Amino acid sequence: MRLEWLEDILAVAETGSFSEAADRRHLTQSAFSRRIRNIEDYVGVQLFDRARKPVQLRATTGDQREQIARLAAGLRQLVEDLRRGDRRALNRIVIASQHALTAAFTPGLIRAVQARRQDTYIRLRSANLDECFAQLLSRQADIAIVYRVPGQDHPIEADYIEATALGVDRLIPVCATGAAGRMRHAVQAGELPVIAYPANVFLGQVLERVVFPQLDPGLAVDQQVETALTLAAVELAAEELGVAWVPASLSSRYVAAGTLCDLTDQLPACDLLITAVRLAGASGSTEAGVWDLLAAHRGA
Template sequence: MEFKWLDDFMSLMELGNFSAAAKARHVTQSAFSRRIQALELWVGVPLFDRTSYPITLTEHGKKFVPYVENLLEMIKVTKEDFSQASLKTDNSVRIVCLHSFAVNLMPRLFREAGVLLDGLNLALNPSVQGIDNHFQALLDNSNDILLAYNTKGMRPSFLLEDQVERRLVLKEKIIPVASPELLESIPQGGSYPYLAYSEHTFLFNVVAPLTEQMQLPLEQVFETTLSESLIKMAVSGMGIAWAPLHAIESELEQGTLVQAFPERSELAIPLDIVCYRAKGATRPAVEQFWQGIGEVVAQSASNN
């Protein structure tokens, strides 16, 4: 049983309509209906009389109400207690982002922001697992800031998009790179060893359509979920990888990686990095971070 099913139950009981309840719960009607059915299956009895309009509770449903109310109250109190504990201090800003952002991008942003972020305790969680859960965490005040690529699979659903606000952090590109030694060793007309993202990663969905469409002479030899792993493999001369520019700046400067197929600009994929917060987030620390990042972005744009 999932706790969100209890809120679904209360919403449908109060509104008496699947469509209205689904909208209130920020999910599609079909997904909401499946969740109510799953709850009834877990309880073992029908909770709603679907033959009436508005939809009403069955006798079993009426008996179930006080149990749900007690459980939701316990969950609320527990969440509030631990949400406040996670803040530690009023100057804490809780940030969720990809691992590559935490390793390569965030230190640079914090350095460039300088005094704009003075006094803040930045709590960084490098894990994006289930993007909808992270957007919901913003709305529930369990997290303050979410950094993500502005691409399909990492944007808020249409049911949540009007409850969060977005700010550009960096105009990014994903480019094909390899060690110069590897590129020199491939004979003309030969195939290139290819270092790929695993299928269940969002960057796979960004890169794979391009490599398939362009029909490049690539032979996959490795796959992983981490950009950092692909980059290290590429530096070692093991193959060509598509990597975010923010993650390979030093390798490009040092010449341990070079752009593959530099004459083919269409193989570079533009992909902006953005940050989100809940609309109406009023904590001064979150506002200071939001405005600070905005000034960093504006300054960077004026210098380019």
């Protein structure tokens, strides 16, 4: 069964005549007659009633007319999509960005890359840290944009990846400006309401392993609410629910606007590196080009 054959059948249905359909399909009447006969032999049934002149569609052919048109359109669309997709494939890469960076950092980075490479199609995927590395390993992503605590390794052996620093960020404690007095008092009182991250995500682990051990030993952490998304943490803090540790890249605009208050003078912060990671070894020219731009990019 061929697209050509579907179109032949539709041409007869539309013109009501083999001869006219033949003209339309740029064949002589005799060749077209034989082609229709070949189609019928392939299918195994008569598609047209030749006992009448001009021919008529058999009932079953008429019943399937719409389906034939649909399949023909689908096949044409497939060819078109394969063509269009190829053009894009030559100039496309997939970037996996950690959730915490997706809202405030990575868009700016992509904008900078595309300003220099306007023919490059970048597909951005947002995931948590573990998923970003999983996508690298399974080659679903070409490059990952993730945080790294200074002095700590990425979760994949260094031999398998190549990393480059893009900038620095900071996990800082913030609270609603209107609740600043209450929070400072709570610090004195020894029990701090906190907006927490789940223990199994990167930022949850940074809080537990890096930030909380630096708290005054007499200060207890009272978890009020938990979210994996830094954007949500910012909003919860603004609602006066407690202190949230969020990337400065995300919170700086809120602090500048006066919505949030930076509590770094009383509570510990944590520096973070923003890094780009890819698998070691050969890569396509598009990926290499984008990687070079990233390595040369030093922005915050």
